[in-house]
Amino acid sequence: MSGEKILVRGLEKAFGAKKVLDGVDLAVMPRTGMVVIGGSGTGKSVLIKCILGLITPDAGVIEIDGEDVLKAHPKRARELRGQIGMLFQNGALFDSLSVWENVAFGLLAEKKIKRSQARDKAVEILAQVGLVANVAGLSPAELSGGMQKRVALARAIASAPAIMFFDEPTTGLDPIMGAVIDGLIVDCVKRLGSTSIAITHDMASAVRIGDTAAMLYEGRVCWTGPAADLLTSANPVVDQFTHGRRDGPIQMALRK
Amino acid sequence: MNPILNFIAGIGAAVLDALGLLGELGIFTASGISHVFRPPYYPRMVGRALMEIGFYSLPVVALTALFTGMVLALQSYTGFSRFNAESAIASVVVLSVTRELGPVLAGLMVSGRAGAAMAAELGTMRVTDQIDALATLSTEPMKYLVAPRLLAGVVALPLLVAIADILGVMGGFLVASLKLGFNPNTYLINTFANLRTDDVVSGLIKAAVFGFVIALMGCFNGYRSKGGAQGVGAATTSAVVAASILILALDYVLTQLLFTAK
Numbered sequence: 001m002s003g004e005k006i007l008v009r010g011l012e013k014a015f016g017a018k019k020v021l022d023g024v025d026l027a028v029m030p031r032t033g034m035v036v037i038g039g040s041g042t043g044k045s046v047l048i049k050c051i052l053g054l055i056t057p058d059a060g061v062i063e064i065d066g067e068d069v070l071k072a073h074p075k076r077a078r079e080l081r082g083q084i085g086m087l088f089q090n091g092a093l094f095d096s097l098s099v100w101e102n103v104a105f106g107l108l109a110e111k112k113i114k115r116s117q118a119r120d121k122a123v124e125i126l127a128q129v130g131l132v133a134n135v136a137g138l139s140p141a142e143l144s145g146g147m148q149k150r151v152a153l154a155r156a157i158a159s160a161p162a163i164m165f166f167d168e169p170t171t172g173l174d175p176i177m178g179a180v181i182d183g184l185i186v187d188c189v190k191r192l193g194s195t196s197i198a199i200t201h202d203m204a205s206a207v208r209i210g211d212t213a214a215m216l217y218e219g220r221v222c223w224t225g226p227a228a229d230l231l232t233s234a235n236p237v238v239d240q241f242t243h244g245r246r247d248g249p250i251q252m253a254l255r256k
Numbered sequence: 257m258n259p260i261l262n263f264i265a266g267i268g269a270a271v272l273d274a275l276g277l278l279g280e281l282g283i284f285t286a287s288g289i290s291h292v293f294r295p296p297y298y299p300r301m302v303g304r305a306l307m308e309i310g311f312y313s314l315p316v317v318a319l320t321a322l323f324t325g326m327v328l329a330l331q332s333y334t335g336f337s338r339f340n341a342e343s344a345i346a347s348v349v350v351l352s353v354t355r356e357l358g359p360v361l362a363g364l365m366v367s368g369r370a371g372a373a374m375a376a377e378l379g380t381m382r383v384t385d386q387i388d389a390l391a392t393l394s395t396e397p398m399k400y401l402v403a404p405r406l407l408a409g410v411v412a413l414p415l416l417v418a419i420a421d422i423l424g425v426m427g428g429f430l431v432a433s434l435k436l437g438f439n440p441n442t443y444l445i446n447t448f449a450n451l452r453t454d455d456v457v458s459g460l461i462k463a464a465v466f467g468f469v470i471a472l473m474g475c476f477n478g479y480r481s482k483g484g485a486q487g488v489g490a491a492t493t494s495a496v497v498a499a500s501i502l503i504l505a506l507d508y509v510l511t512q513l514l515f516t517a518k
Contacts, residue, residue, distance in 0.1 A: 054388050
């Protein structure tokens with residue numbers, strides 16, 4: 001296959017004696033959304049941190065737009081990764097800054113706007129995630145979990161990134177707020193024409209935000225397919241995980 | 257395994273860990289310093305760090321210096337009066353404060369206040385992914401978080417010590433003139449008669465080095481903290497302990513380097 005926006009081949013990463021990623025292969029086509037599922041500690045976050053350049057993998061290839069970011073000149077690698085917007089699991093909002101400063105942070109860092117225009121631009125982006133202008137001056141600590149998630153989403157989409165990563169976007173939210181955040185993610189990704197990778201344990205969320213899905217198990221991708229097929233997959237690992245069954249290959253592995 | 261081999265293996269592992277930590281600190285220091293001089297610069301962050309290290313530490317440093325000067329005058333009197341050398345008290349106070357006590361005590365107090373705060377802030381940012389978030393927002397965390405604090409440490413500590421010197425001498429003056437019955441004018445004349453520029457400058461040089469060490473230890477320990485609240489707590493403790501020990505050790509090294517027999 002060719003024309004992938006993101007291509008990962010044979011990615012390996014170990015922490016001490018523990019091999020977290022053991023030859024991960026993944027291909028995400030442009031303007032599609034992939035959800036990556038897997039049990040806790042299976043390396044989902046490590047995978048996207050490797051793509052983001054926050055963790056250096058031990059081996060493998062990571063291509064963005066056909067260019068190997070691991071072999072590219074650092075400046076070029078930064079440019080390639082600069083098109084990625086990231087929504088962190090807990091929001092990771094800067095608590096020393098106000099909401100609008102958080103949202104406009106990337107735009108100011110990239111000098112896309114002047115500081116005098118930043119607040120208005122931030123308010124405009126906050127409106128896209130359903131937040132009113134009067135939250136702009138608040139500090140992140142003054143917001144509820146759902147509002148923090150929206151602000152983090154606003155910060156992630158502020159630079160209109162071509163690629164977006166979502167790490168457990170609905171964790172810690174009630175089902176209704178989770179559905180609202182999923183809806184916002186789908187809207188934003190569609191409006192920006194972005195390619196996305198989302199990590200989630202929430203199967204309802206996975207089906208809502210993903211076009212395709214991949215399951216990480218024992219350091220590798222053990223299944224890929226349409227996200228809509230997640231709940232009906234015949235793969236025993238996927239079947240056990242998505243339905244939360246106690247018995248199955250995943251538990252068998254734990255008993256070894 | 258043989259207990260003796262176990263023991264030797266334990267020592268070996270500890271030495272390797274220590275060398276690894278030293279290497280990590282060396283790379284961190286070099287990277288932090290290089291980012292101070294390379295654009296983009298973050299004047300807002302430098303200003304914020306200056307306020308945090310300098311302005312907000314002023315009350316505690318001022319009080320420490322004032323009381324230290326007062327105690328020094330009293331203690332010197334206790335000793336010197338036995339040799340009829342009371343006239344040397346003013347010189348002892350001013351030289352002790354400017355050359356030694358001002359920078360060391362200010363360094364220790366700022367380490368406990370601002371160094372701990374730096375480690376806690378960066379540690380919290382680390383465990384809540386805020387440092388990773390910076391990297392995804394086209395911002396180099398070392399440049400944004402560490403370089404401004406290093407620069408502010410080097411600038412703020414000498415300013416604090418200059419104020420501490422004045423207050424320390426003033427403390428000695430107050431005790432000498434109000435409690436010990438010294439003539440105020442004579443005390444002041446004695447104070448400045450033996451004070452030379454290099455006495456003050458050597459204290460300020462020490463202060464700049466201590467400021468760098470405090471910021472470096474706060475940033476280094478905070479930046480590499482892990483494991484949630486416990487990790488942040490451990491990083492904060494390590495930052496203060498390491499900075500305090502380094503201040504005392506470097507004080508000797510710098511005193512030796514700046515030592516003049518004149």
